Amino acid sequence: GLPLAIEFAAARVRGLAVEDLVARLDARLDLLTSDRRVGDERHRTLRRVIDWSYALLTPDEQAALRALGAFTGAFDLAAAEAVLEPPPGTAADLVVRLVDRSVLHREPGPAPARYRLLESVRAYVHDRSGPGEAALERHTRWVRDLLAAAEPELYGPDEARWAARVTAAVPDLRAAVARARHAGRPEVVAEVTARLWRFACWRLRPDLLRWGAGLPADRSDPDLGMAEVAAASAAWASGDVAGARAAVVKVAEDAATHPVARAAAYEVLGDALTGAGQPNRAAEAYARGVASWQDAARDADATICAANQALARGFVGDETGAQQLLTGVLARAAQIGNPSTTAFARYVEGEVLADLAPDRALAALEDARRLAASVGNDLITGVSLTAAVAVRGRHGPPDPALALYAEALAHWHRTGPQPLLVTTLRNLIVLLVRIGRDRAAAELAATLDTHAGDHPSFGPERRRYETARAALAARLDPGTAAEAVEVGRRRSVRQASVAALAVVTG
Numbered sequence: 001g002l003p004l005a006i007e008f009a010a011a012r013v014r015g016l017a018v019e020d021l022v023a024r025l026d027a028r029l030d031l032l033t034s035d036r037r038v039g040d041e042r043h044r045t046l047r048r049v050i051d052w053s054y055a056l057l058t059p060d061e062q063a064a065l066r067a068l069g070a071f072t073g074a075f076d077l078a079a080a081e082a083v084l085e086p087p088p089g090t091a092a093d094l095v096v097r098l099v100d101r102s103v104l105h106r107e108p109g110p111a112p113a114r115y116r117l118l119e120s121v122r123a124y125v126h127d128r129s130g131p132g133e134a135a136l137e138r139h140t141r142w143v144r145d146l147l148a149a150a151e152p153e154l155y156g157p158d159e160a161r162w163a164a165r166v167t168a169a170v171p172d173l174r175a176a177v178a179r180a181r182h183a184g185r186p187e188v189v190a191e192v193t194a195r196l197w198r199f200a201c202w203r204l205r206p207d208l209l210r211w212g213a214g215l216p217a218d219r220s221d222p223d224l225g226m227a228e229v230a231a232a233s234a235a236w237a238s239g240d241v242a243g244a245r246a247a248v249v250k251v252a253e254d255a256a257t258h259p260v261a262r263a264a265a266y267e268v269l270g271d272a273l274t275g276a277g278q279p280n281r282a283a284e285a286y287a288r289g290v291a292s293w294q295d296a297a298r299d300a301d302a303t304i305c306a307a308n309q310a311l312a313r314g315f316v317g318d319e320t321g322a323q324q325l326l327t328g329v330l331a332r333a334a335q336i337g338n339p340s341t342t343a344f345a346r347y348v349e350g351e352v353l354a355d356l357a358p359d360r361a362l363a364a365l366e367d368a369r370r371l372a373a374s375v376g377n378d379l380i381t382g383v384s385l386t387a388a389v390a391v392r393g394r395h396g397p398p399d400p401a402l403a404l405y406a407e408a409l410a411h412w413h414r415t416g417p418q419p420l421l422v423t424t425l426r427n428l429i430v431l432l433v434r435i436g437r438d439r440a441a442a443e444l445a446a447t448l449d450t451h452a453g454d455h456p457s458f459g460p461e462r463r464r465y466e467t468a469r470a471a472l473a474a475r476l477d478p479g480t481a482a483e484a485v486e487v488g489r490r491r492s493v494r495q496a497s498v499a500a501l502a503v504v505t506g
Contacts, residue, residue, distance in 0.1 A: 050124045053103055064094040065103055065117075066132060069125035070139035073171035074107055074114040082142040083135055114168075136179060140188060143169070143176040147195040154199055155300035157337040160375045166199060167376065170208070177211050186215045187223065194226035197264060198301070201233050202340060204378045204415040209234035219254045225261025233268055236275065239418035241454045245272035252288075263292030267305050274312060275419045277456035283312035300341050303332045307348045314352040315459045322352045343371035343380045351387055355460065358395040362388055379420075382411045386424045393431035394464070401431055402504045409501045413494075421497055422448060422455040426465055428500055433468040439484050440503045442472050446488025447496035 054062060067084050068075075075083075081091040095115060098104035103121050107114045117125070125131070131139070146169060153162040166173075173192055180188035193212040200208040212227030213234070219225040232247035251257055251265035266289030273282035286309035293302035310325035326349055333345040350365035365388040372380035385408045392401040405428055412421040425444055432441035457465050476484070491499065 047124070050103075050121060053101065054124070054128075057098075057101060057103070061094060061097055061101070065098055065121075066125050066129060067135035067138075068098075068104065068115075068117060068131070069122055070131040070135045070175075071117065071172055072175045074116040074168060075172070076112045076114050078112070079142055079146075080115065082145070083131075083138045085138055139172070140176045140179065143173055144188070144191060147173075147192060151195045155336070155338050155341070157339075159339050163199065163203075163375050166196070167203070173208075187221075190215055190221070190223035190227040193230045194223040197226055197230045197233070198304075200230070202377045202379045204237065204382075204417055206234040206237040206416075209237070219251055219257040219261060222258040222260045225251055225258050226264055229261060229264040229268055232265075232272075236268065236272055236419065237417040239454065241272050241275040241419065245269060245276065248272065252285075259292050259296045260298065263289050263296055263298070263301065263305070265289075266292060267301075267308065270305075270308055270312065274315070275455055277458040279312045279315035279458060283309055283316070286312055299332070300336050300338055303329055303336065303341055304344055306332075307345050311348045311351055314348070317459060319352065319356065322348075326352060339371045339375045340377045340380060343368045343375075343377060343384070346371070347380055347384045347387065350384065350391075354387065354391050355394075358391050361391055365391070378411075378415045379417075382408070382415060382420060385411060386420065386427070389424075390427040390430075390461075393427060393434070398431060398435045402435075405431070405504045406501060409497055409504070413497065413501075418493060419455050422452045422493060423461075425493070425497060425500060426452075426457055426461065428504070430464050430468045432503070433471050437503065438472055438476050439480060440500070441468070442476055442481055442484035443488040443491070444496055444500055445469060445472065446485040447491045447493060450489045451493050 054065070057065065064084055064086075068080060070083055071079070077092055077095060080095050084091045084094065086094065095104065099106050099115070103117075105116050105118055107116055130136075146165070150162045150166050153159070154166070173196070177189050177192055180186075180192075189211055193209070193215075196208050196211075200206075209230040212230035214231075215224055215227050217224070217228060219228065228251050229248060232244045232251075235247065236244035248265040248269045252262055252269055257265070266285050270282040270285035270289060273279070273285055286305055289305040290302050290309060293299075293305055306325060307329045310322045310329060313325060314322035326345070329345045330349065333342045336342075346364045346368035350361045350368060353361035353364065365384045369381055369384040369388070372378075372384060385404065389401055389404040389408050392404060405424070408424050409421075409428075412424055426448060429441045429444050429448075432438070432444070456462075473481070488496065
């Protein structure tokens with residue numbers, strides 16, 4: 001946004017490699033200089049250019065600019081008012097004046113208007129004297145107020161708008177958390193992490209969940225207990241199912257644990273047990289989670305956990321029990337009107353009906369995928385897509401299923417949770433065997449045998465997988481099978497998924 005900074009940087013490239021320049025941009029104010037011997041002296045360095053602009057501001061404009069340096073990302077006028085805290089009616093005037101003086105940038109887009117300090121101006125503000133402790137404290141208060149307002153709305157009909165607000169605020173949430181850690185304020189870190197827990201789980205943001213790691217273990221405090229659960233959720237997303245399970249067992253079984261943290265712990269324990277191939281025990285954990293969510297009067301959470309319980313019952317072949325639970329889940333989700341809750345209920349419906357009524361299952365999964373995508377719910381979008389391609393891989397022509405597998409693999413490459421990627425790859429092996437791509441299937445199976453022991457298969461999926469493996473053993477000659485195993489063992493799960501993507505798109 002600063003043409004002069006670009007001009008200075010371009011001049012520096014004559015003597016510096018671009019990589020060297022990028023590595024030193026933290027010192028951009030002094031690094032970006034002009035070697036021209038003509039022109040106004042005040043234009044000789046980027047620092048002098050901004051100094052000149054800053055000197056032209058009135059004292060109240062200078063104070064406002066420094067305070068707005070508390071923001072890391074874009075902000076709206078209400079956020080500016082919260083951090084500036086000027087007399088009523090003056091914040092908007094100050095913001096407009098800073099935009100007019102080209103030190104504050106208004107971003108294009110619909111109302112409400114959003115503003116951003118150009119990064120070089122922000123660096124200048126922090127290099128000069130910074131926003132000041134009072135402004136930084138008001139910024140932290142704004143972050144906490146935003147999340148307090150957002151948390152219930154993320155479980156309601158207006159989820160899309162609030163999810164977008166929280167997503168846009170993530171750079172500022174990160175800054176507030178970093179300051180709180182530095183200042184020894186674990187209660188702030190815990191509060192932010194606790195309010196973000198399900199939002200971060202559903203958006204596949206383990207970076208936000210990891211904020212809960214390393215905080216005091218006071219499980220009677222709902223925020224500290226939830227932060228511990230969040231850290232376990234991050235471990236699960238990274239593939240450490242055993243670590244996640246051990247962590248949430250401690251939270252769930254501690255008699256002092258707050259009901260909200262206990263409910264979340266049982267839910268994550270159910271996820272870990274499912275990932276470890278123990279759906280019966282997972283169903284029990286989910287049932288306890290439902291009871292704890294109900295004790296805490298958290299209806300949406302209880303509905304989501306009950307959907308997980310139905311899913312686990314379906315995985316063990318208890319279709320009657322799964323459908324009975326699901327009937328209540330779908331009814332409650334409709335009453336709540338929350339897109340993610342409804343999407344998850346429809347996804348579970350698709351899983352339960354996958355082999356009983358494939359066409360109805362695909363309709364439910366497509367509905368789940370559409371709803372989840374509309375609110376940025378990457379988890380439900382991905383699992384709905386994965387379930388749909390698995391159904392299509394078993395029922396109907398293989399070519400459309402291969403195309404969808406490419407989409408599913410690309411989704412998990414972007415979002416990253418290894419347990420769900422493993423599930424997708426295991427289902428892909430079944431389809432590859434079905435269409436005679438035996439060598440590719442054997443390589444992929446060898447990778448999963450070597451690196452995915454923490455994510456075993458179970459139920460109908462396991463039976464299909466074992467049938468496919470038996471077909472491979474019967475059809476591949478020993479030499480080809482040995483070569484495929486050697487190739488597969490050398491690949492990581494990630495590398496194997498890249499190779500699988502090449503197979504399904506080739």
